[in-house]
Amino acid sequence: MLKKAILLIVLLNGLSPIWGQKYELKSIIFEGNNEISTSRLKGVTLSKESPMWFLQFLNSFSGLGAEAIYFDSSKILFDLAALEEYYRNYGYFEARFSYRYELDTSNFNANLIYTIIEGERSRFRSTFFYGLEGIPDQTYASLIQDYFNASNDWYNQATLEQNINNTINILLNSGYLNARFDSTIIFRDTSANSADLNIYISKGNRITVDTVIINKKGEGASLVNEELLRKITGIEQGSYYNQEEVKRSQIRLFRTGLFNSVIIIPEQNEVSANNVNLNLDGNIGYMHELSPEIIVNNQQSAFNIGLGANFIKKNFFGEARKLTLSTSFGIQDIFNVDFDNLIKRFSFRDTTLLGYVDARATIEQPFLFGKPIFGTWENYATIRKQKDYNITYYGSKITFEFELPKYTFVNFLSTYYNIEQTKEVYRTNNDSLASKLVSTIGVDLGKSTT
Template sequence: MKFILLNIISAVLFLNVFAQSERQYELESISYIGNSYFSDAELNDVISLRESPGSVSQYLNNLIGLGEEAVYFDSLSLPEEELKLKSFYFNNGFFDAKISSTYFPDSTDYECYVVFEIREGRLSRINKITAFGLNDLSAYHKRMIKGMTSVDTTENYSYSKISGINSNITNYLRNNGYMLAEFDSTTIYIDTMKNKVEAKLYFTHGKKYSLSEIDVVKSGVGKDEVDTELIKEVADLNKGDVYSEYNIRLAQSRLYRTNLFNIAYVKNEIEDTVGNNVPINISTEIGNMYEIAPEIIMNNEDNRFNLGLSVGFSKKNFLGGARILTLNGSIASQNIFEFLKNISVYNTTVIGYADLRLILEQPFLFGENILTRSELYTTLQKRRDEYNTTANGLKFTFNFELPEFVYLTSFNTSWNFENLKVLYQQNYLENVFKSYLNNVENLTPEQKDSLAAAIADKIVKVTSSNNTLLAFNLGANKTDDFTFPTRGYKTNLLIGNANALPLLLSKITNEELKSPLYFRTQIDFSVFPSIYHSNKNAFGIKLRVGLIDVYKGLESSVPYNQRFTAGGSNSVRGWQSRELVPEFSFGEFDFTSISPVDLEAILLDQAAPGGLFLLEGSIETRNRLIGNIGTALFLDWGNSWANAKSFRFDQIAVSTGFGFRYYTDFIPFRLDFGIKLYDPISGVPVMRQRFWKDTLQIHFAIGEAF
């Protein structure tokens, strides 16, 4: 009675205020009373009412269009919002939930406050789900559908759960020949005494169909360049196959994957069905077989933001078989103009890379739908005053088409042969040797500098190595959104074996194998617990572990581009890219009696940066602020070590920070400010370091950190 009286008073007051002024009232806040099962954020996603953004957001919207417009309150919308909330509770097992609302206008600031009072009532659980109308199916199909309707009797009732089962059964039928299968209705029986729900699902499946003719219609400038039989081969739909909507969607995906078609549409021709046979129509628009594609590059290569240029020339349907031959060249750097001025491998003033590669892609391998990519490449990487590298290699990658309803979402394997040449810079080698001389007594700092410079000046600064790597990459993405996940998890496992094939060849030819043999493993795992209960805010946790196990040869012979490093925009953001690497370790030797050749070998072995063991992680909260603008707070930790035995907890670097995000329809752009909390490298406490030069790192990057 008091609540009804309060509503009446509020309505009278609100009408009186509006009688005095025609000015609209901004909706300042929406709050809930009595909701214990669902959070305010979850209920806000149900209703259409939205709180008015702050004055800063409104000002930015008026000025440059980045903020949001003011939201004004309409009291006539409240009954509809109450109905939405009641339906939401009903569909989630609260069948006797009661919803009421009131509002409080503020005539001083022209603001209004809305309050929803909720009496949730008792929660009902699913007791049994039964599917009807499927008696004519085979025993196998009945068994499969029965598995779809089995439920946990302790699970809460949810209409979305029932709808999902209806959809799964309908899709299963349509993917197994029953093209006209439909869901008829659902009857829900509610036992209010026991708070139990029984659902009866009714279906009609119709006749079982097979494919008859596969008709292809071609159009576009390249229609005479692609054979009709090739289109059928790529689609892989054949006369006599059991009708499957999944296979039709997959055929369309295969056609687009070849990049031969501007438009590719695969559909059934129900009106032309004869008996139990249905024809399939494939309509395509084929583009030009020659393509020149200039691009602007923006990426996070080497855990740094790089900006660059790329141009590619492609010949589509090269030698038939839907192959594509591409010649691509690209240049990228943190300062692209400086890189173009100083592209020589001997220059020590810029960081960046240049890449030239010839690529052949084909949709088949041995007649199977395995997307195959062959690459012949040469890559120049410049690391300023540390080292520059030139990599020449050949790589084959095989992407396997996964069947429906499997855990993995991606699976590929690759084989890579690479010759890597590393040119170490004078200053870098001096620092390598100084790290040893610092432990040598009876030498003044000047003598150490002079000796290090003399040795670094005389030795050969170029190393060359040949390596092969056979790798398997397995991934599973179980998040709710690719660009902005708010719940679920994703994981990736990379397993590789290096130089096994050269070992076999060396046994046959009786030659000595100089390359090391090792296994390389990396596991990435990210989880997004739904603590915000909203699709506008996310909380994530990342863990990454990497290990290189050398079972034959020297650990120091593992090439630098296979080693692990930490630091950078996708790693520990308080440090620069590749800054967290193990210290140089020379062991025990007398440099005064060692031969120049052995000394040179030791120096170059230890000069390769990076470790054989990596452990790092992150905790991050991402929150939408204004429109497409968001913020992030993060805590990163990790480091790389010479090997797993060298791991020490007190060498784990820790940083924190904050960042800003701009979310586009495809990918977010981010600006992160990383601040060191614990620095295991410098030996100088963080509080004594220079903040702007030593403690703070700024990263501009594309995509989220994980």
């Protein structure tokens, strides 16, 4: 017994320098990771490799670079748990992990090695929903589409979570205001390398909209009619609650320019559990805005300066129309302008005063023909005077923007018609005049993320 005690003391004395010494973690090595790259796995583990010597050197005398990282065996269990979860999220339900580490007692460096047996990857197979009894067939067909498309694909936790989020969004847009995700049970068939899903959802009652309650405040609140705001939302009384439509209504209201801030919040009706009121809380700003501006640039390789003004009249003759009047002018190469003789010498051929004059009048209306169509009518006139030519053009443009379903390849449609008259006079060609009338019809298609 005494001999064993002496031997233990000798061993402890021999190991004490190793245990008390810090070892810089030079590398983390993964073995057997044939399907998932080492760089991805290094981002998962709590243990991190020590930075290169140059970064450590910078850090020694400045805030740049990074400090050395030392081997900490207490992090290994966390690393193993993180690796197991990461592999499981990608369908490797039977992955196995082990570790070892190597200590260089002469250079005080450490290498941490993780050995991985990945096993076979599983695929999605079947999906069963619980808690969706009684929902409309069309709604059910929409929400199972994502799972049907993923059937037989490689199992991926991120894909599953995205599909569940889409399921909840479909329910929220179909009247189920209180729809919530409950839990998922995954049955793993390791013999067939497949995963069957049981998804539990609490859908609640299907809710209809009772009314839109207007709570408006601000400087211009008394000048905006409540029925107009209800009309712009486009939400009809008795329709099923639709979260996406509520978001679109907020955007539509904000685009009118009437509001400094606006939000629509559902509130359960105290009388009926199947009805909801929508509270529209908005801060309405001033109905008139005037914005002067100073214009400075170096177009045409000269120092140019000008002035401009922008006037906005909101709720112009009601219907949330917005009238915008803007004008600006700029003088080119102002240092060479002869201001003393400016009026006396001013003529078409005078090249001492060059620049432009622009005037525009625009009317915008957010809700045309009783539909969520955003209309814009712009009229403009511009005169540009340069050393070799004068250009005068004026025209009118009418634009209609249509709202399309959000979750489609193309969800933005804008059509316009533009007519423009242009007159060009060239002084270098015996004051020749070129006049043309251009009429354009156009369509813009795109995808908006708002």
